[in-house]
Every structure is written in C-alpha cells, then in structure tokens.
C-alpha cells in the first residue's frame with residue numbers, strides 16, 4: 001500500500017517536473033511567442049522589494065475582498081436555500097432568481113454596480129454574485145433529494161417537520177453544501193478579479209489589466225498565476241473539509 | 252372559472268416575483284436617492300434607451316453572440332473529439348482527472364488578458380478564449396460518459412462481436428451525446444461572459460466594448476442598456492441549452 | 505473427450521474465482537457440460553450459484569481460471585468475432601434510444617453487416633411484437649422487453665443461443681404464454697440452446713436435459729433427461745410424467761440448496 005502511494009507521488013512529481021521543464025523551454029526558445037515567458041522570466045516579476053511590495057499589497061486586497069465575498073455569498077446562499085426548503089411557495093421564485101444570477105454573465109452587473117456600489121465595493125459584490133450560485137444550487141439539491149427511506153423513518157417515528165428537517169435533511173445535505181462551497185470559493189475569486197477590472201484602485205485584477213495594457217509580460221503572468229494559486233488553495237482546503245464531511249455524514 | 256383565471260395570472264408571478272422585486276428595488280432606489288438620469292437611470296429609462304438606440308445595439312449583440320456561439324460549438328466539439336481520442340487510446344484517466352479539477356478550480360477568465368497579449372486583439376483570439384471555456388467541460392463530461400458506459404450495453408457489443416469502432420459508433424457515441432449536450436448547457440452560461448470580458452478588456456467590437464466607451468463618455472444608460480441586452484441574450488442561450496438537454500434526455504432514455 | 509469434440513457446445517472443467525476484497529471466492533468449480541447440435545439444455549440452481557457467470561464464460565465475456573469452452577470447433581472469442589453467438593441477458597440490456605426494430609437489428613450493425621429488414625420484421629412478428637416495431641423500450645412492458653432481447657439474440661442465426669433467465673422478471677401468466685411461444689420459435693429454428701432459469705417448471709418444459717447446480721462453489725449437482733413429447737403444451741405439462749419429473753428435479757434443487765448452505769458455512 002505504502003509503496004503504491006509512493007509510486008503515485010513519484011509519478012505526479014515526475015509529471016509536474018516535466019510540465020515545468022516544457023514550460024521553461026517553450027519560454028526560453030520563444031516557441032509560443034514573446035508573450036509566453038519562461039518560468040524564470042516570470043520570477044523576475046518578484047526580483048526587487050518594490051515589485052514584491054506591489055504583489056503583497058495587491059494580493060492582500062484581492063484575498064480580503066474574496067474572503068468577504070465568499071462569506072457573504074455563502075451566507076445568502078445558505079439562507080435562501082433554507083427559506084426555499086421551508087417555504088415551498090417561495091421556492092420557484094428563489095430558484096428563478098438564482099438561475100438568473102447564474103445565467104447572466106457577471107460582467108453585465110458591472111455597469112450598475114459601479115453606479116450603486118462604487119469601484120471599491122464592486123469587486124466584492126461581483127464576488128458575492130459568482131460565489132452564490134454554486135453554493136445555493138448544491139445545498140438546495142442536497143436538501144430536496146433526501147432519500148425517501150429517511151423520510152419514511154421520520155414519518156414512522158412521528159417526528160415533527162421541524163425535527164425531520166434539522167435532524168435528517170440538513171445533515172444529509174451537508175456534503176453537498178461543502179461541495180458547493182468548494183466550487184463557490186474559486187467563483188468568489190473570479191468575481192472579485194472581474195470586479196477589479198471595473199476601475200478598482202488596488203488588487204491583483206488591477207495589476208493584471210495594468211500589465212496587459214503596458215505589456216509587462218512577466219508581471220501579467222505572475223499576477224494571473226497568483227490568482228490561480230489562490231483559487232487552487234481555496235479549492236483544496238475545502239476539498240479536505242469535504243472529505244471529512246463525507247466521512248461524517250454520508251455512508 | 253375565476254380561480255382558473257387567477258391561477259393563470261399567478262403562475263408566472265410565482266416564478267417571476269423575484270425578478271420583479273429586483274426591478275422594483277432598482278427603480279425605488281434610483282428615485283428615492285434623487286439621482287439624476289446620468290448617475291443612476293431607472294429601469295424604465297434604460298428600457299426606453301434600448302428601444303430608442305436599438306440600431307446601435309443590434310450589430311453589437313449580433314457580434315458578441317456570434318462569437319460566443321461559434322466558440323461554444325467549436326470548444327465543445329474539440330472537447331468531445333479529445334475525449335473520444337483519449338477513450339480509444341485508453342490514456343484518458345490521468346488527463347480527465349486533471350481536467351476535471353481544472354474545470355472546477357481554475358478561474359479561466361484571468362487568462363483572457365494573457366491570451367489577448369499572445370494572440371493580439373482580434374476576433375480569432377476572442378473565439379479561442381470562448382472555445383477554451385467550453386472545451387474543458389465538454390472534454391470532462393464526454394470522457395466521464397465514455398468511461399461509465401453501462402456494462403450491459405458493453406456486454407451486448409462484445410457478445411455480438413463488435414469492433415472498437417462499431418462499439419464507438421453504436422454504443423459509446425449515442426450515450427456520450429447526452430453528456431455533450433449537458434456540457435453545452437453548462438458552458439452556455441460562461442461563453443457570453445468570456446466573449447464580453449475579452450471585448451471589455453481589448454475594446455474589440457461587441458456588447459462588452461459598449462461598457463468601455465459608455466464609461467468614458469459617462470453614458471450610464473447605454474452601459475446599462477448593453478448590460479440588460481447581454482443578460483437577456485445569455486438567459487435565452489442558457490434556456491435553449493436547457494431545453495436541448497431535456498430533449499436529449501427524453502430522446503435517450 | 506470424444507463426446508466433447510463432437511458436441512456443438514462443450515464446456516470442460518471450467519473454474520472461476522472472483523476477488524472479494526482481500527480474499528478470493530470460488531464462483532465455479534469443475535463445470536462440465538456438452539450439448540449436441542440442436543439440443544436444448546436447461547440449467548437450474550439457487551440464486552448466486554454462478555449460472556450467469558457460466559453463461560458469461562461461454563459467451564467469452566469472462567475468462568475462466570481453468571478449463572475451456574468450445575463452440576463447434578471454435579473458442580468463444582472466435583465465435584463472437586464471427587458474430588455467431590446469440591445471447592439474451594438477464595436484464596435484457598436493450599438500448600433505450602433505439603426502437604424495437606433498431607434494437608433487434610443492432611447485432612447486424614455491430615457486426616458491420618447490412619440489416620436484413622425482412623428478417624428483423626419476421627422475428628419481431630415471431631415474438632409477437634410485429635405492431636411495436638417503432639416503439640421505444642420504455643414504452644414496453646417487462647415481458648415485451650424480454651421478447652425484444654430474445655429476438656435480438658436470434659437475429660444473426662447463431663450457432664448457439666444463450667438465454668439467461670429470459671422470463672425471470674415476468675409474472676406467471678405472461679411467463680406461461682411466453683414459454684409456449686419460445687418453444688414454438690425454437691422448434692422452428694432448431695438452434696443449440698442453453699437456458700438458465702431458477703424455475704424448475706420452466707427447465708423441464710424446455711430442456712432435452714436439465715442440470716441442477718449447487719452453490720459455493722458453483723458446481724453440477726444432478727442431471728436429468730427429459731423424454732417428454734414436444735410441443736410441451738398444457739396437455740404435456742399437466743401429465744403425471746411431467747409433474748413427477750418436476751418434483752424429482754425440485755427435490756434435487758432443494759438438496760443442492762441445502763448442500764450449498766452447508767458447505768458455504770464458515771468453520
């Protein structure tokens with residue numbers, strides 16, 4: 001067993017090494033054009049304290065906004081999912097609102113948010129909107145598709161609707177909720193970066209557009225890769241939580 | 252009779268109250284704050300603007316949607332072909348697992364600035380971006396369809412001596428068609444975003460660039476008009492995708 | 505050996521184990537079976553004794569650990585590659601997006617042959633689905649689906665026909681009706697056939713011979729020759745000879761089941 005794991009590790013390590021070597025050669029030879037830098041070239045984006053300072057400040061802003069957006073988006077999603085589960089008469093309306101938010105491209109909210117919320121808050125609101133749907137969708141489907149055996153059980157035991165809801169439906173929907181959360185986190189980051197493109201003063205998104213416009217290739221790549229790294233970290237952290245949760249609530 | 256009529260009136264309300272509420276909040280907010288038309292237009296004035304300036308919006312809407320749909324179909328088709336190639340050559344699993352992770356965790360939109368630098372500010376770049384957005388969901392979903400073919404269907408094809416190609420044509424492809432359509436539905440929501448972000452960042456013609464110009468000219472009504480049109484178009488595209496998926500599911504079961 | 509080599513279907517010393525977690529579990533041990541050309545043999549056994557596994561090995565869908573299967577002078581793989589095997593699965597395995605006619609014609613397509621529409625229609629009529637050619641599986645009852653699967657099994661005029669509980673999911677009335685039809689169809693085709701069933705009644709009604717299997721490990725427990733006239737319609741099945749034979753086979757099956765349980769007990 002341990003040996004198999006080691007081999008698995010070894011193989012992914014080799015895979016990554018190969019990937020980075022290919023990237024480096026492609027960048028150095030210019031095989032993919034001047035705008036595809038090698039990894040070492042991207043690293044030059046961090047080579048002075050001033051440059052590093054720019055990235056730390058920008059990243060702090062983006063991460064901060066994303067955390068707020070994620071928390072608010074999750075709270076709204078969970079709240080609306082619970083409301084729609086408890087008050088079926090509101091279910092259809094909330095659903096169509098949610099699917100509207102899902103279908104409408106986040107960028108289309110930009111112009112009105114700039115006017116209402118201003119350029120500093122727009123990233124957070126867009127983050128909330130794009131974190132909301134995956135969380136709402138996952139939690140609602142977890143709540144709605146409770147195995148009928150559970151419901152038979154609560155019926156046979158004469159449990160009240162409230163008790164059945166709290167003791168059976170909500171726990172059953174927990175893994176789905178966490179799955180929604182781990183999709184929502186990259187969503188929040190994406191929304192925030194997008195929002196920063198609408199004239200925000202600071203943030204990784206601002207660095208990205210700025211370096212795109214000024215053709216600062218290593219800086220552009222570095223900022224984009226930092227955004228991706230944040231997404232991956234959030235996703236993997238919540239994946240760990242998801243595994244725990246599945247072990248606890250699913251069988 | 253009266254209750255029937257009432258039910259007919261109420262049925263759409265039951266779904267649309269939330270939308271109506273959003274409009275109402277927007278309207279009341281705009282009026283109460285006493286903002287003038289330039290700062291925050293009311294929904295009605297935006298609608299009036301759309302009607303008035305339709306000749307301006309129509310070609311931009313056409314451009315954005317053409318790019319979005321072309322990229323959607325191109326990406327999904329390439330994704331499906333990739334999945335089939337991976338299935339035939341049996342190298343799927345590692346690729347598919349990584350791609351599935353990438354689809355769920357990487358915000359592709361941040362690569363739009365990079366791609367537009369690499370390929371230049373042109374329509375080819377825009378279609379490439381949209382196609383990239385729809386490639387991965389299609390590759391992942393079609394691969395998972397192909398890897399989860401019903402064992403009984405596989406038994407049938409083996410017992411009657413089908414070659415891999417026949418198995419692909421008569422069993423695997425029909426089954427993965429459902430997954431392909433699901434991928435189209437899934438990507439439908441993202442392709443309009445991809446096209447508009449590309450237009451917004453590079454100034455390429457389309458609904459996304461209206462935001463850019465309107466912001467420069469402080470024409471809020473026009474920016475909001477473009478946003479409402481984009482929202483409606485994306486909603487319709489997603490609805491079409493969902494209808495297609497429902498039809499396909501009925502057809503295949 | 506000589507008996508086996510002249511048989512239309514010969515199963516010699518088949519054993520098969522499955523891995524269950526860390527342990528391995530023997531599903532079949534030393535199965536021998538030989539069917540003469542045109543013979544119809546039934547196999548009954550308690551649920552889980554390895555009947556489907558045996559059929560899947562004969563069809564080349566599983567590889568045995570030991571022993572071999574010969575169909576005419578070919579291996580199962582050669583037979584399926586030549587598209588000469590007919591099989592009706594326990595769960596009928598129809599493709600839900602194809603119509604009845606298309607499902608029956610599927611073996612032609614899988615084999616890359618041109619579809620003989622006349623034969624498809626004739627078989628559909630034969631199994632009583634002539635009016636349902638354009639229906640989809642979900643519009644059919646369980647019995648009708650089974651009949652589609654039987655027609656599909658026969659469409660390429662197979663050298664051997666394998667039927668895995670084709671009447672399993674049916675109610676008693678439908679079952680009786682289908683039994684008679686199947687006998688008539690088989691009478692017309694005269695293919696070598698192996699029928700898996702858990703119904704003794706059915707096994708005796710169809711078989712020239714009936715084998716009784718015991719479980720854990722799956723093995724042959726008893727064999728009976730059925731010397732009753734065909735067609736085995738209600739007059740035959742009501743005859744004392746038929747009833748007596750059914751009782752004998754049923755007793756052997758009870759015996760086999762008891763033996764299975766005993767040998768299956770750990771310790």
Ligand SMILES: Nc1ncnc2c1ncn2[C@@H]1O[C@H](COP(=O)(O)OP(=O)(O)O)[C@@H](O)[C@H]1O
Pocket residue numbers: 522523531549550551552553554555556557558
């Ligand atoms: N692919 C498999 N893997 C593990 N065990 C199997 C597999 N196929 C069948 N078995 C086991 O082999 C035994 C015989 O199965 P089967 O042939 O389906 O029995 P029957 O058709 O007589 O009911 C069962 O205990 C079943 O669980």
Ligand SMILES: [Mg+2]
Pocket residue numbers: 555556557594
């Ligand atoms: Mg079976």
